[in-house]
Structures are given as structure tokens and as C-alpha cells.
Amino acid sequence: MAQPPRARARRGTHPTIEDDTMRWSLPPSEMPTTWFNVLPRLKEPLPPPLHPATREPIGPDDLAPLFPMGLIAQEVSTDPEIEIPGEVLDVLRLWRPTPLVRATRLERALGTPARIYFKDESVSPAGSHKPNTAVPQAFYNKQEGVRRLTTETGAGQWGSALSFASAFYGLECKVYMVRASYLQKPYRRVLMETWGGSVVPSPVDQPDHPGSLGLAISDAVKDAVTRSDTHYSLGSVLNHVLLHQTVIGQEAQAQLRLAGEDHPDVVIACCGGGSNLGGISLPFVPDERVRLVAAEPSACATLTTGRYEYDFGDTAGMTPLLLMYTLGHDFIPPSIHAGGLRYHGDAPIISALVRSGRMEAVAHPQTATFQAAVQWARTQGTVPAPETGHAIRAVIDEALAARERNREEVILFNYSGHGLLDLSAYDDFLHDRLTS
Amino acid sequence: MAQPPRARARRGTHPTIEDDTMRWSLPPSEMPTTWFNVLPRLKEPLPPPLHPATREPIGPDDLAPLFPMGLIAQEVSTDPEIEIPGEVLDVLRLWRPTPLVRATRLERALGTPARIYFKDESVSPAGSHKPNTAVPQAFYNKQEGVRRLTTETGAGQWGSALSFASAFYGLECKVYMVRASYLQKPYRRVLMETWGGSVVPSPVDQPDHPGSLGLAISDAVKDAVTRSDTHYSLGSVLNHVLLHQTVIGQEAQAQLRLAGEDHPDVVIACCGGGSNLGGISLPFVPDERVRLVAAEPSACATLTTGRYEYDFGDTAGMTPLLLMYTLGHDFIPPSIHAGGLRYHGDAPIISALVRSGRMEAVAHPQTATFQAAVQWARTQGTVPAPETGHAIRAVIDEALAARERNREEVILFNYSGHGLLDLSAYDDFLHDRLTS
Numbered sequence: 001m002a003q004p005p006r007a008r009a010r011r012g013t014h015p016t017i018e019d020d021t022m023r024w025s026l027p028p029s030e031m032p033t034t035w036f037n038v039l040p041r042l043k044e045p046l047p048p049p050l051h052p053a054t055r056e057p058i059g060p061d062d063l064a065p066l067f068p069m070g071l072i073a074q075e076v077s078t079d080p081e082i083e084i085p086g087e088v089l090d091v092l093r094l095w096r097p098t099p100l101v102r103a104t105r106l107e108r109a110l111g112t113p114a115r116i117y118f119k120d121e122s123v124s125p126a127g128s129h130k131p132n133t134a135v136p137q138a139f140y141n142k143q144e145g146v147r148r149l150t151t152e153t154g155a156g157q158w159g160s161a162l163s164f165a166s167a168f169y170g171l172e173c174k175v176y177m178v179r180a181s182y183l184q185k186p187y188r189r190v191l192m193e194t195w196g197g198s199v200v201p202s203p204v205d206q207p208d209h210p211g212s213l214g215l216a217i218s219d220a221v222k223d224a225v226t227r228s229d230t231h232y233s234l235g236s237v238l239n240h241v242l243l244h245q246t247v248i249g250q251e252a253q254a255q256l257r258l259a260g261e262d263h264p265d266v267v268i269a270c271c272g273g274g275s276n277l278g279g280i281s282l283p284f285v286p287d288e289r290v291r292l293v294a295a296e297p298s299a300c301a302t303l304t305t306g307r308y309e310y311d312f313g314d315t316a317g318m319t320p321l322l323l324m325y326t327l328g329h330d331f332i333p334p335s336i337h338a339g340g341l342r343y344h345g346d347a348p349i350i351s352a353l354v355r356s357g358r359m360e361a362v363a364h365p366q367t368a369t370f371q372a373a374v375q376w377a378r379t380q381g382t383v384p385a386p387e388t389g390h391a392i393r394a395v396i397d398e399a400l401a402a403r404e405r406n407r408e409e410v411i412l413f414n415y416s417g418h419g420l421l422d423l424s425a426y427d428d429f430l431h432d433r434l435t436s
Numbered sequence: 437m438a439q440p441p442r443a444r445a446r447r448g449t450h451p452t453i454e455d456d457t458m459r460w461s462l463p464p465s466e467m468p469t470t471w472f473n474v475l476p477r478l479k480e481p482l483p484p485p486l487h488p489a490t491r492e493p494i495g496p497d498d499l500a501p502l503f504p505m506g507l508i509a510q511e512v513s514t515d516p517e518i519e520i521p522g523e524v525l526d527v528l529r530l531w532r533p534t535p536l537v538r539a540t541r542l543e544r545a546l547g548t549p550a551r552i553y554f555k556d557e558s559v560s561p562a563g564s565h566k567p568n569t570a571v572p573q574a575f576y577n578k579q580e581g582v583r584r585l586t587t588e589t590g591a592g593q594w595g596s597a598l599s600f601a602s603a604f605y606g607l608e609c610k611v612y613m614v615r616a617s618y619l620q621k622p623y624r625r626v627l628m629e630t631w632g633g634s635v636v637p638s639p640v641d642q643p644d645h646p647g648s649l650g651l652a653i654s655d656a657v658k659d660a661v662t663r664s665d666t667h668y669s670l671g672s673v674l675n676h677v678l679l680h681q682t683v684i685g686q687e688a689q690a691q692l693r694l695a696g697e698d699h700p701d702v703v704i705a706c707c708g709g710g711s712n713l714g715g716i717s718l719p720f721v722p723d724e725r726v727r728l729v730a731a732e733p734s735a736c737a738t739l740t741t742g743r744y745e746y747d748f749g750d751t752a753g754m755t756p757l758l759l760m761y762t763l764g765h766d767f768i769p770p771s772i773h774a775g776g777l778r779y780h781g782d783a784p785i786i787s788a789l790v791r792s793g794r795m796e797a798v799a800h801p802q803t804a805t806f807q808a809a810v811q812w813a814r815t816q817g818t819v820p821a822p823e824t825g826h827a828i829r830a831v832i833d834e835a836l837a838a839r840e841r842n843r844e845e846v847i848l849f850n851y852s853g854h855g856l857l858d859l860s861a862y863d864d865f866l867h868d869r870l871t872s
Contacts, residue, residue, distance in 0.1 A: 125817035125819070127856070186863065190859040190863040374630060424622070426626050427622065
């Protein structure tokens with residue numbers, strides 16, 4: 001299965017002209033069986049979340065109305081590795097390990113000496129990395145007797161993932177969808193319903209309000225705390241969510257070895273709450289040779305322009321306070337197409353890495369990210385999610401800089417999702433209707 | 437990479453509970469380097485196409501205004517294998533070989549002793565099997581100096597595939613899209629435009645007409661014959677198209693051996709023009725132990741209710757006459773959601789196999805196929821194209837019959853495409869708005 005990076009595959013009498021497509025697949029039996037916990041590897045311990053009313057550090061009991069103990073334990077665990085339950089592995093193996101692919105056609109189009117590798121998380125049933133945490137979250141809730149989950153969704157990626165995962169464990173799933181998306185993206189709603197999820201527009205009590213992620217979180221949390229059979233599920237930001245995503249980076253490490261690469265020089269991912277970025281980059285934190293880069297939108301530039309302080313995760317101020325880069329919990333970002341990046345805060349783990357200098361951050365306007373996404377589609381063939389376009393923008397800039405310096409840099413990035421349910425965004429871009 | 441079918445993968449101290457996800461991936465270097473030509477294996481030679489005006493057998497020169505000589509030669513070749521050019525392999529390897537997957541969760545839900553395997557053609561950039569022929573068609577045209585391709589598209593799968601392939605060989609691509617689809621499926625249009633294709637609604641000269649595949653073929657052929665730099669490209673029906681699709685069945689044969697299966701008992705695919713069905717089934721034609729089954733819609737039941745006779749491929753009667761099962765070239769099928777199956781005829785190769793009894797055909801109403809598709813989504817996770825739902829319906833019926841007979845049948849089917857751009861169809865099904 002392994003192919004060394006430049007010993008290109010040739011078969012008998014059928015040499016190909018370019019012979020440059022390289023993809024490293026692993027069988028289901030080779031997926032990681034533990035999650036990588038970055039908490040014990042951080043230089044300073046992560047400050048605890050604070051109770052929204054008392055502003056005192058919260059304990060497990062404060063979180064119990066929302067989350068099962070299995071997840072609460074993971075939220076604070078300092079074990080370096082945490083075992084993935086067999087029942088979770090079984091579902092993840094429907095699509096994992098995901099392929100590692102070298103983007104040789106993009107390299108050639110850019111004329112760069114850099115070698116560009118990507119993890120293709122778009123191959124999951126929901127089309128993104130989100131099911132990596134939706135599945136274990138549904139599992140731990142099911143295991144503790146919960147019958148029903150609530151959550152919020154903006155662009156719809158997370159709601160899709162949780163609906164999918166709930167179907168596999170026989171849980172009801174109620175999704176509060178930002179109203180503007182609910183009205184503009186009916187396909188995402190239908191996808192959730194196909195898996196048996198039920199979807200309502202948020203905010204539920206203000207039928208004329210376009211909604212926001214912070215408001216939808218408030219709706220979902222309210223629902224969960226008022227019903228004893230119900231828990232709440234969050235698709236990003238929290239430690240246990242980033243933990244679950246580390247299968248991405250661990251697989252990439254194994255696959256890069258198959259590709260003959262000792263280590264990447266830089267790891268890049270887009271950043272909204274930080275889960276796909278954490279997933280690919282956290283396993284590389286201990287290796288100081290590897291630069292880590294977060295790519296965020298200029299319209300919601302949390303890491304590059306936000307304040308590092310305690311803030312609420314939602315708009316109504318119902319969630320614990322987290323120490324993070326934030327634009328303020330009442331910040332309503334402009335309506336850019338990368339809905340998954342429209343969040344006022346960032347994961348505390350990501351924020352701490354940026355604060356300490358271990359991780360860099362860059363911000364790009366959405367037109368620049370769609371230029372990159374269309375260049376990708378016309379060279380590599382697939383249509384990326386608008387969120388993923390931010391990573392691709394940063395990758396292209398990095399590869400062009402490598403050309404300037406004539407340096408054989410190894411770039412790894414996370415292809416976090418496909419854009420097949422975001423094509424109206426491409427329509428706007430291709431017909432010059434993008435506003436920023 | 438290989439895992440024997442019931443020696444389930446276990447790793448060290450992490451046994452899984454169900455441990456049942458099995459997927460056989462092959463590296464890009466293992467994809468077939470020849471196409472499988474069924475023509476010399478047919479019991480009787482295929483009768484030739486007839487000229488639309490003279491009704492005499494046509495020769496290569498008659499086809500030259502539409503197709504490059506490379507494809508015309510393949511259309512009539514009796515070589516048992518035909519080499520795939522390296523430049524074609526290079527592009528196909530962006531996603532090929534596609535995985536062979538065992539649908540263990542569906543098996544369990546059905547309580548069947550049958551083992552169900554599927555080839556996942558939905559992983560291509562365009563989301564279906566169609567690029568398998570779009571890529572070589574674009575290549576041979578480019579090689580012979582053509583600058584521009586025209587084609588028709590109904591649901592949009594074929595137009596997407598040809599736009600994608602054209603981008604990789606620097607060809608212009610003009611797609612005549614059935615007007616009803618053009619208006620109802622803007623995402624498909626945007627996908628084609630993202631790859632650089634240009635899309636217009638058809639029929640071009642009747643702006644109030646909803647259109648049909650036969651009319652769109654006429655538009656695309658007219659365009660091609662009136663411009664010297666332009667050729668026409670067809671996504672199904674013709675011999676060379678089915679030839680290009682045989683990479684599917686050849687890969688499946690290699691992967692079934694890895695899975696420890698000597699041969700499938702039955703091979704199933706949906707059938708519109710016949711290209712995905714031909715792709716997976718033709719390499720099995722010589723093995724008489726293997727049953728071959730075509731699954732078609734009741735609303736356009738060509739193989740099960742059509743006449744076996746010479747008919748035009750298009751509505752206007754501009755194309756050569758082909759000997760095939762047909763509902764008449766003026767037949768306008770009801771507007772079912774499986775747009776790719778709404779064609780009045782069938783591939784001559786498929787028609788001959790059914791006529792001779794080598795292949796069976798079944799027809800199902802669309803509600804039954806969506807029931808099957810939703811059961812698939814809730815057990816196997818992915819959302820199939822409405823066309824693929826027809827194959828899944830036939831697979832489930834076969835697996836239930838195996839349960840009745842308590843027989844360990846091996847079923848192979850083609851998961852021809854995903855349904856992410858057809859979610860409005862699921863919306864109609866889930867909310868009881870399907871008409872048939």
C-alpha cells in the first residue's frame with residue numbers, strides 16, 4: 001500500500017505520462033484505538049471553566065445536567081491517551097481511516113517545490129470531520145441512559161453529524177438551526193431528517209429573527225436542562241470534542257510515514273471553534289519542528305483580533321465561562337458563507353496554543369478563500385466546503401512562499417469537508433455577488 | 437489490506453463489540469490498466485447501428501463529425517482488452533480504485549444470511565461513476581485536436597462529470613440541461629460552472645418547454661455538427677461508454693478475492709442507459725455462475741416492458757438507429773426523481789444480454805426505492821442517489837429472499853452515486869409528497 005513519495009508507481013508495460021496520483025489508504029483495522037490528549041502536554045495547565053453565576057471554577061456536577069459523566073471525565077482528564085470504545089470504533093470505521101492524499105496537481109499548478117498532503121475528512125457520511133465526535137458523544141449518552149439529544153447548528157454540518165450519529169445509537173435528535181440557514185439551506189435540513197433528526201429554526205421564540213450560533217446554543221441548552229431524558233451536545237470548542245478529533249492527526253502521522261516523510265514542516269487547518277484544527281494539529285504539538293497554523297475568516301477573526309479573556313460560549317450567558325480568544329459573546333459576525341467559522345470564540349486549547357506562541361493564526365477575506373477553492377476544484381477535482389477554502393488559501397500562500405525561498409517544504413492540511421451543500425456560495429462567487 | 441470475510445479484525449487489547457466494518461481499498465497503482473471488452477464475448481455479434489436517413493449500417497466516417505477516431509475505433513473493436521492511456525489513468529487515479537465495502541449493518545437489519553458487497557462509485561469528484569468515461573472521452577478528443585465538447589444532461593450527473601473532465605484537459609464544455617432540471621436543480625448547474633463548464637437550458641429554441649433528455653441530445657448534437665472545433669459526448673448507451681465503465685467490475689473482482697469470495701452469486705445495478713450496470717456487470721458475463729440483474733423504474737420500464745427494435749437515441753431522430761429495448765424515441769417519461777433513469781432506450785449491449793436471457797431485469801415504483809434508500813441511510817450512513825436507490829431496492833429484495841431460503845448468497849451491487857444534490861427528492865419522500 002505504501003508508495004515512497006517520488007518512486008512513482010509504474011506497472012509493467014503501462015507507464016503513465018504523469019503518474020502522480022498518490023493516496024495512502026489504511027484498512028479499518030489500522031485506525032487508532034486511542035485518542036491523543038494534549039492537556040498533559042501543554043506547558044501550563046489550562047485554566048478551568050467558571051460557573052456563569054458564581055464565576056467560581058465549575059465541577060463535574062455543574063455539567064451533569066448537560067453532559068454524560070463519560071464526556072465530563074474526558075473534559076478534565078490528564079491521561080496522555082484515552083481508549084476509544086469498541087462500539088465507537090465500529091461506527092467510525094464505516095469511513096475511517098480517511099485517506100491521506102498528495103495534491104500533486106495543485107503543486108504543479110503553483111510551480112512550487114513544496115509537497116502538499118491533505119487528510120480527506122470529506123469522505124464521512126455527513127461530509128466533514130464532525131462525525132468523529134458526534135459518534136462518541138452519542139455513544140456515551142446512550143450508555144448512560146439518555147434517550148434524546150439537543151444541539152444547535154449554523155451551516156448545518158454539525159447538526160447533520162449528530163443526526164447521523166444518533167441514528168446509529170437509536171437516540172432522538174433535536175437540532176436548533178440558525179433561522180437564516182434553515183431558510184436558505186433546505187438541503188441540510190433534509191439531510192438531517194433523512195437520518196431521522198428533527199430540525200426547527202432558532203431562535204424559537206422570535207420568529208422574525210435571522211438567528212445566530214450563540215442564540216441557537218441557548219435554545220438547545222434550555223431544552224436539555226428542562227427535560228430529564230435529554231442531554232446537550234456541542235460540536236466544537238470543548239476539550240473532549242477536540243480530543244475525539246485527534247484520530248485525524250494520528251492517522252496522518254502513520255500515513256506520512258508510509259509516504260516516506262519524517263515530519264511535516266507545517267500543519268494547517270481552518271478554525272471556527274477549533275475542532276478540525278485541533279484534530280489534525282494536536283498530535284503534532286510535542287514535535288517542535290512542526291509549525292501549526294490556524295486559518296480564520298477576516299469577518300470573524302477571533303484569534304488574530306480578539307481578546308484573550310473569560311467569556312460565555314453562548315449569547316444568552318447560560319454556559320460556563322471559558323478562557324479563550326473572543327470577539328465578545330454578543331458579537332454577531334457578518335453573514336459569510338463559511339457558516340462553520342462564524343463563532344465569537346475559540347476552543348480554550350487552541351486559544352492557549354496561540355497565546356503561548358506554539359500556534360500561528362492568519363485571517364483571509366472570503367473572496368480570497370473562494371479563489372483558492374475554485375483553483376482547487378479545477379486542479380484537484382473536488383469542491384471544498386467554504387470553511388475548507390480558508391485552509392486551502394493558507395496552503396497556497398505557504399506553497400508560494402516555499403517557491404520564493406526555493407524550499408522543499410512539507411505541508412499537511414485538513415480537507416475538513418466538501419462543499420456540495422454549499423454550492424450557492426460558489427454561485428455567488430462565480431457571478432461576482434460576494435460581498436466581502 | 438485484505439481481511440477474510442469472517443475473520444474479523446481485532447487489535448491487541450482493544451476488541452470491538454461488533455467489529456464488522458470491512459472495506460477493501462486498493463492503492464492507485466493497482467487500478468486496472470485495460471478496459472474489458474464484452475463484444476467478443478457475446479454469443480452473437482451485436483447488430484450495427486443504422487444511418488438515420490438511409491437505414492444502412494453506418495461506418496466510422498458517419499460518426500466522425502461527432503466523435504474522435506479513438507472512440508469510434510473502440511465502439512466497434514473486438515479486442516478482448518483495450519489499453520487505458522497513461523494520461524487517462526493519471527486522472528482516474530485521483531479517486532480510483534474505489535473501495536469495495538461490505539454492508540454488514542444492512543445485512544444485520546435485514547436478518548439475512550446473504551453477504552452484501554458494494555462498489556462505492558460515489559467517491560469520485562462528481563459524485564458518481566460518470567467520470568470513468570468522461571475522462572477518456574475528454575482525453576481522446578483533446579488528443580485529436582478538438583477544442584470544445586457539447587453534451588446534454590438530465591439530472592446533472594453526466595454534465596457534471598464532463599465539465600470536471602474537460603477542466604483537466606483544457607477543453608471548453610457546453611452542457612444542454614433539461615430545462616425542468618435547470619430550474620429545479622441550480623446546485624448541479626453551479627457545480628458544472630465551478631469546473632468551468634457553461635450550462636444552458638434545453639430546448640434552446642422553445643423557452644417555455646420543460647425539456648427532455650431526447651430533446652437535449654438533439655440540441656447538443658446540432659451544436660457539435662455545426663462547429664468544426666467541436667465534438668459531442670454521450671454519457672451512456674454506446675459501446676465505448678460501457679467499455680470505459682468496466683474498471684468498476686474489474687476492480688470488484690480483485691477486491692472480492694481479497695475479501696475471500698470466489699465469485700458473487702448475483703450482480704445488481706440500476707439501469708437508465710446502462711452504463712453503471714455495464715460497468716460492474718460486463719466483466720462477469722463470461723462467468724455463468726453469476727446472475728446479472730438490472731433494476732429500473734416502473735415509470736420508465738424499458739427492459740421489462742419495452743420493444744426490442746431499432747430506434748433513435750434522441751427525440752428529433754438525428755442520431756443513428758440502435759437495436760435496443762425502447763419505449764419509443766418520442767416517449768416522455770413521468771417526472772420521477774431518478775432523472776438518470778428517465779431514458780426511452782437502453783444500451784444495445786445491455787439490451788442484447790437481456791434479450792438472450794443472460795441478464796434479468798426488475799422494475800420498482802419510486803416510493804419503494806426511496807424506502808430502501810432511507811433504510812440504507814439509517815443503517816449504512818450514506819445517502820444514495822435516487823437512481824442508486826433502485827439498485828438498493830433490488831438488493832434488499834434479493835437479501836430477503838436469501839433469508840427465506842436460508843442461503844448464504846453473495847450479492848455485489850454498484851453504489852453508483854450519492855444523493856447529496858438530490859435531497860429535495862428525499863424531502864418529498866419524507867413528507868409524503870411523492871407522486872408514484
